[in-house]
Amino acid sequence: MKPAALLFDMDGVIVDNHQFHLKAWMEFSKRHGFHLDEVEYKKHINGRTISATMAHFFPDEKNPNVIQALGAEKEEIYRELYAPHQKPTPGLIDFLSRAMDAGIAVGVGSSAPPDNIAFTLDGLDLRKYFSAIVNGSEVSVGKPAPEVYLKLAEKLGAKAEDSIVLEDALSGIEAGKNAGAKVIGLATTHPAHEIIHSDLVINDFNGLTVDKLTSLFK
Structure with missing residues (x-):
């Protein structure tokens, strides 16, 4: 699915x-x-x-x-x-456009404070791609607790277990798993071998397709 x-x-x-x-x-x-x-x-x-x-x-x-x-x-x-030096991860914008065209809800669940989220999403003109945001000030228990992703899924009108979390941090990958979601790990902060407990590991968004997302639920 x-x-x-x-x-x-x-x-x-x-x-x-x-x-x-x-x-x-x-x-x-x-x-x-x-x-x-x-x-x-x-x-x-x-x-x-x-x-x-x-x-x-x-x-x-x-x-x-x-x-x-x-x-x-x-x-x-x-x-x-x-x-x-600020710039989006390679392939991100094309990937977000494909996800939106496929009718997939997209949101941000970050431990970052609101000022940093505005700095990034507005500084790179990315806010238009995200229908909901949960920041670090909105959760009582941070990652690896699943609260941030459970709240984000709820804001998007989705169930976490039907969603995919995209993470780089070990605590964030654990949070996604604890939420019951599938997890795609980005090998940016940690090398790929340290995040192999993700359902899929990628270096960036180049080549990530909706079909690959769907395959995670088979």
């Missing part, structure tokens, strides 16, 4: 921006006096909400206003770094 909906993560999927988030976190860690490397980034940060990651690095900070300000600082660093 054809999928009822496509549930897109944003960072590492709509845009291949892993290295810019990593650079932003490295700069942020220097400013605040803690060590961070790529292994720890992938384990504790990628795919998770900004509040969850700040709680990891600042476990003694209980003031939500301070946590929010720290998160805003990091995201401002990221946007400044990535703005001159």
